[in-house]
Amino acid sequence: MANYDFDLFIIGAGSGGVRAARIASEHGARVMVAEEDRVGGTCVIRGCVPKKLLVYASRYADDFVDAAGYGWTVQQPAFSWPTLIHNKDAEIARLERAYMTTLERVRAKLVKQRAVVEDAHTVCLADGKKVTAQYILIATGGGAWQGNSIPGLEHVISSNEAFDLPQLPKSILIQGGGYIALEFAGIFSGLGSKVTVLYRGENILRGFDDDVRQHLRMELEKRGIKVITGKTVTAVQAGAEGYYSKLSDGSMIETERVMFAVGRMPHVKGLGLEAAGVKLKDGGGIAVDEYSQTSVPSIYAVGDVTDRVNLTPVAIREGHFFADTVFGKTPRPIDHENVPTAVFTTPEVGVVGMTEAQARQRLATVHIYKTTFRSMKAAMAARETRIFMKLVVDGSSDRVVGVHIVGQDAAEIIQSVGIAVKMKATKADFDAVMALHPTAAEELVTMRERAATFENGAK
Numbered sequence: 001m002a003n004y005d006f007d008l009f010i011i012g013a014g015s016g017g018v019r020a021a022r023i024a025s026e027h028g029a030r031v032m033v034a035e036e037d038r039v040g041g042t043c044v045i046r047g048c049v050p051k052k053l054l055v056y057a058s059r060y061a062d063d064f065v066d067a068a069g070y071g072w073t074v075q076q077p078a079f080s081w082p083t084l085i086h087n088k089d090a091e092i093a094r095l096e097r098a099y100m101t102t103l104e105r106v107r108a109k110l111v112k113q114r115a116v117v118e119d120a121h122t123v124c125l126a127d128g129k130k131v132t133a134q135y136i137l138i139a140t141g142g143g144a145w146q147g148n149s150i151p152g153l154e155h156v157i158s159s160n161e162a163f164d165l166p167q168l169p170k171s172i173l174i175q176g177g178g179y180i181a182l183e184f185a186g187i188f189s190g191l192g193s194k195v196t197v198l199y200r201g202e203n204i205l206r207g208f209d210d211d212v213r214q215h216l217r218m219e220l221e222k223r224g225i226k227v228i229t230g231k232t233v234t235a236v237q238a239g240a241e242g243y244y245s246k247l248s249d250g251s252m253i254e255t256e257r258v259m260f261a262v263g264r265m266p267h268v269k270g271l272g273l274e275a276a277g278v279k280l281k282d283g284g285g286i287a288v289d290e291y292s293q294t295s296v297p298s299i300y301a302v303g304d305v306t307d308r309v310n311l312t313p314v315a316i317r318e319g320h321f322f323a324d325t326v327f328g329k330t331p332r333p334i335d336h337e338n339v340p341t342a343v344f345t346t347p348e349v350g351v352v353g354m355t356e357a358q359a360r361q362r363l364a365t366v367h368i369y370k371t372t373f374r375s376m377k378a379a380m381a382a383r384e385t386r387i388f389m390k391l392v393v394d395g396s397s398d399r400v401v402g403v404h405i406v407g408q409d410a411a412e413i414i415q416s417v418g419i420a421v422k423m424k425a426t427k428a429d430f431d432a433v434m435a436l437h438p439t440a441a442e443e444l445v446t447m448r449e450r451a452a453t454f455e456n457g458a459k
């Protein structure tokens with residue numbers, strides 16, 4: 001048997017890489033991990049974690065206002081962006097240390113430099129050193145893609161810079177209609193910026209259920225976020241107090257900042273994949289099978305670099321199952337069905353399973369249940385916001401195949417509902433559950449009236 005320096009070399013210490021390192025080490029593998037930036041990856045350093053902290057910060061604005069309906073008198077609150085960013089950075093540094101401690105605890109060796117693949121068993125470090133391993137795991141994640149080049153693109157920030165702006169912009173134009181664009185729209189709007197969202201398609205949040213898209217757009221507009229669809233930014237020019245964005249219809253918008261969140265690209269460039277024989281999919285992600293194995297048997301890939309379901313818990317599980325499969329002698333294929341997901345706008349979105357459109361395409365009979373209502377909390381605060389809930393049911397089996405929520409705590413609710421959907425619960429099972437009163441979530445088990453039935457895709 002060949003004598004390798006390590007049993008496993010992992011490129012990238014993000015969500016997928018660190019989990020794979022821990023589990024493989026616990027199975028007895030000798031592991032080396034290379035990280036060219038900060039340990040923790042996108043989620044911890046410039047993704048989910050800082051994003052959610054800023055979302056929390058942005059929601060205090062509503063709480064101060066709503067408190068009046070409950071008898072509180074709140075002095076004019078003041079907000080400090082530098083304090084928020086300082087505290088956010090301290091929390092990220094704490095988490096980064098926790099990730100490093102995990103690697104130390106399992107005795108995985110960390111090298112803080114870029115690594116690229118040289119061949120099926122060799123990795124080359126930035127300092128020129130070559131390291132051999134029986135297996136290589138590529139967990140390099142992805143990065144913001146700013147779209148096709150336009151004049152003035154250098155003035156445009158991505159989500160990376162948005163986390164560290166020196167001050168809160170008075171106004172911001174955000175191009176993009178996906179979850180990152182909308183979450184930042186909610187953050188900046190909640191903190192006091194004037195926000196315009198610009199999206200080239202017909203409606204925001206492509207890929208989500210149409211009712212969710214419609215409802216969320218209405219709610220964001222009610223909160224003062226301007227949503228422009230069917231247009232793009234064609235040029236950005238610096239002005240005295242910000243930037244002028246020229247739109248595809250010839251009109252101009254002036255804002256203090258311009259941000260694009262129009263897509264993400266897997267980090268595959270310059271990794272030596274082609275020379276090593278690692279095949280890519282159309283669109284650029286690394287092609288892998290259900291065990292995350294690439295076209296080269298000793299090279300695996302997990303997380304965003306494979307462009308399957310680009311979420312942290314998915315990357316973590318892919319890393320975990322890879323390690324169990326290769327070093328734990330337990331083949332564990334990854335299952336990407338019914339992954340619960342959220343959009344942390346205000347109000348937030350939580351969904352699991354099929355949209356109505358997907359169900360109507362795939363199933364013979366589809367039953368739809370939906371409701372909109374004002375929550376008890378919002379009513380007394382006199383806040384004009386409505387919660388939306390929808391169940392998509394397979395009419396043949398009575399299985400609930402999709403749950404869609406727009407409203408406060410939607411993400412927390414959908415995590416639990418995801419268990420029921422994964423367990424193939426039926427509408428009758430939902431109905432059999434006693435409501436927990438008074439909550440918003442009780443509506444999920446009290447929707448009795450069917451809103452629509454679709455047979456063979458027809459109305």
Ligand SMILES: Cc1cc2nc3c(=O)[nH]c(=O)nc-3n(C[C@H](O)[C@H](O)[C@H](O)COP(=O)(O)OP(=O)(O)OC[C@H]3O[C@@H](n4cnc5c(N)ncnc54)[C@H](O)[C@@H]3O)c2cc1C
Pocket residue numbers: 011012013014015016017034035036037038039040041042043044046047048049051113114115116139140141142159180267271302303304305310311312313315
């Ligand atoms: C703004 C934003 C918000 C998000 N919010 C959420 C959310 O709420 N919930 C959720 O589930 N997901 C969210 N995500 C997605 C989530 O962050 C990713 O799905 C997740 O981080 C992917 O993990 P990963 O291990 O594949 O890659 P990453 O975490 O990106 O880690 C890859 C690591 O590899 C390193 N690297 C790259 N190339 C090399 C190289 N050649 N040599 C050495 N190191 C290298 C990188 O520096 C990086 O640290 C968000 C993403 C963004 C950008």
